[in-house]
Amino acid sequence: MTTGLNNEKGISNTFSHFNSQIPLQIALLFAPLAYCFHQIEESTGWFRTWRLRHFPNNNSLPVEYVFVIVTALTLFLIILFSIRKSKPTAQFVVLFLMATQVQNALYHVSAGVYFTDYSPGTITALLLYLPVNFYIVTKAISEGWLTKSTILAIFILAGIMFWAFELLGPALIAIFFGLGLVYVIASELRTNSQKQRPFNIFFGMLDLYGQVPFVKKVPVIFKMTGTWLSRRARNALLVNGGSWTMNHSASLIDL
Numbered sequence: 001m002t003t004g005l006n007n008e009k010g011i012s013n014t015f016s017h018f019n020s021q022i023p024l025q026i027a028l029l030f031a032p033l034a035y036c037f038h039q040i041e042e043s044t045g046w047f048r049t050w051r052l053r054h055f056p057n058n059n060s061l062p063v064e065y066v067f068v069i070v071t072a073l074t075l076f077l078i079i080l081f082s083i084r085k086s087k088p089t090a091q092f093v094v095l096f097l098m099a100t101q102v103q104n105a106l107y108h109v110s111a112g113v114y115f116t117d118y119s120p121g122t123i124t125a126l127l128l129y130l131p132v133n134f135y136i137v138t139k140a141i142s143e144g145w146l147t148k149s150t151i152l153a154i155f156i157l158a159g160i161m162f163w164a165f166e167l168l169g170p171a172l173i174a175i176f177f178g179l180g181l182v183y184v185i186a187s188e189l190r191t192n193s194q195k196q197r198p199f200n201i202f203f204g205m206l207d208l209y210g211q212v213p214f215v216k217k218v219p220v221i222f223k224m225t226g227t228w229l230s231r232r233a234r235n236a237l238l239v240n241g242g243s244w245t246m247n248h249s250a251s252l253i254d255l
Helices: 002-020 030-044 047-054 063-083 087-114 122-142 148-168 171-195 200-211 213-217 220-237 246-253
Strands: none
Touching: 030 063, 030 087, 030 122, 063 087, 063 171, 087 122, 087 148, 087 171, 122 148, 148 171
16 A cells, blocks of 8 residues: 555656656647647548538648648747747747647537537547647646636637638638737837847847857857857947847747
8 A cells, every 4th residue: 555655656756847847838849749640530530521511611721731831830839939938929829729729629529519420530639639738728827928817818719710710711820820920029029129129039049159059060150150240230230228148049049
């Protein structure tokens, strides 16, 4: 009995330690992995055929195109959050996952029950989409990127996005994604105007280009060029000054 309790405690401690080592930007990578397995289940189960039996044929994109587009957009948002950790970027990536995965899981279950016709993709939606996104949302809240009220608003907006896509077609992906980028850019510029200049990301990348360890393998002239461009650009654009430290640039690749 005692041995069993000790084993359970050891497993719990191991999981807690493992969980504490995974920040949100790493947890987000579980989402595209889940999507790959979900896509396999849908493809092998002929989801498109099932969908045409119950919904209008308003998506002319081949399955392969949809897979590439959704995967690319997901990875783009994860990279964006990794480079620029902020509440707007966190909100955008979670919104996208809510629309493409959480709402998708609810769609599979509800449509399958309503039509009494199993929807291919339901298993991976339940076993992967929901647990993975619950973990991501939990991480986002615990790290202070999102609040519970924000999650509720995102969930509702994600539902609108998903059903607009289902009923009106894939063009809505571009529209909603574009609006999301506008929101992030506007929010970041507003924050930068209050705290720091909007060129900090650019400057940080130039600093990193000239100073990160792996660049030592590159000819010295390239290192010097990166550092020189960074200094010249800062001097030319930050007319009114403002402090700049490597902490800004180091945070850009805090992976």
